[in-house]
Amino acid sequence: MPSKPSREEKRRHPSDRRGARQGVGWCDDAVMGKFKSAKRPAVPQSQQGLSRREAVHGLCVVTGAAGALCLNATSSGCKKEEPPTGPDMPLPPAPEPARDNLGSQARTRGLESLRAAIDFLWRQQADDGGIPSRVYEVLKSGQSTTPLVLLTLLQVPAEVVPIDEARANRAMDNLLRRLDRRGAIGFEREIPDYPCYATSMALSCAATMQRAQWKQNWAPAIAWLESQQFKAERGWDGHPALGGWGMGSEAPRVPPEPGHVDLSMTRRCLEALHSCGYERDSSAFLLARDFVLRCQGPRGGFIYSPVLARLNKGEKLDGTPMGYGSATTDGLLALLALGYPPNHPEVLRGVEVLRTMHQPHENPGIGRKIFQAFREALKGYYRAGASCVFHILGGPVGWRDAMVTAIADEQRSDGSWLNKNRLQNEDDPLVATTHSVLALSKALSGGGG
DSSP, X not given: OOOOOOHHHHHTOTTXXXXXXXXXXXXXXXXXXXXOOOOOOOOXXXXXXXXXXXXXXXXXXXXXXXXXXXXXXXXXXXXXXXXXXXXXXXXXXXXXXXXXXXXXXXXXXXXXXXXXXXXXHHHTOOTTSOOOOSSOGGGTTOTTHHHHHHHXXXXXXXXXXXXXXXXXXXXXXXXXXXXXXXXXXXXXXXXXXXXXXXHHHHHHHHHHHOOTTHHHHHHHHHHHHHHTSOOGGGTTTTSTTTTOOBSOOSSOOOXXXXXXXXXXXXXXXXXXXXXXXXXXXXXXXXXXXXXXHHTBOTTSOBOSOSSOGGGOOBOEETTEEOOOHHHHHHHHHHHHHTTOOTTOHHHHHHHHHHHHHOOTTSOTTBOSSTTTTHHHHTHHHHHHHHHXXXXXXXXXXXXXXXXXXXXXXXXXXXXXXXXXXXXXSTTSHHHHHHHHHHHHHHHHSOSOO
């Protein structure tokens, strides 16, 4: 574990609200070298502010303690020098989010659309149980698309559309067969198929279904995901990649080249580990917390990567990239997976930004110049993430009706969707339809708002 931070380190810690609002969280290398995390002490059950629950977060199911709130610093052992905005900071009881009821006409239309879409996805299942792409060569093995589709279908509430258990078990058998000797999925071909993404979602599927001996069968996947985190002991101390995850590599990366490291991959790895019982005070989560907060800007929105500035697509303010829609949904879902309660200041800042910028027809907040096309290209991904966030934390007034209408209007006669923009794989009906199913299922089911 890293050593306890000094007074100066705490002052500049990215989870300190003053620093975050002044832009310290934008990953200046000189500042990054000073960040350390101290392990939070355990809190007695009697002082836990939130009960154990299951929460579906984005494209992954997250199960576990929502987090013990440190309500009494003396009796619980919390120390005053802890960063003031960690997930275990003292908080008042969280109010219930305002309800945003779905109109009967939109509900009927949404259910019809969702059922047709689910039928389309199951029709793509191959004889071996996999669910491969028929568009992109790198996705045709089904290594990443099978867990993407299966996890989405597992998250549709049974009262909305029950899961087809026989087909789900065939898909799960396919994923288990794909685990290699390292515990990873995604390295079957010369070009890797998003290994961290595929492995983390497959692990979340296993934790959701909880079939016989699933913990033993999937233990290698947990170990492999942990090995892919950028850690100080492998030379990444002081680097903006510290604590995050990238695409995944056969051997853990060492300096100087981190490769592609981003908030999206990190979020999915965190959700998978949380679904397997990782708590907020685990070493992996303490390290990841700093990475996630480095992606949060002074206004509360999130950027995509603190490592590769050119990947950040948000509008700029005085030359600084601001948060935008899809990245902000990833950031909020990552914070929830890390154990941040819904009424935590950092969560509240982020969701308020998301509610303000939300548009159901595009990925909002993206710059109008060279990144303009990503407003359309990431539309489905944004809808899925935003619906998950608003389902848990509450959204802008009328978001459910608007989301259902926007998605249903674009459905094709075979039950699928297709984004004509090719930049982000959403021109593959399998990918676009999976995003739409997740967004519809959250908009149609009860929840926060």
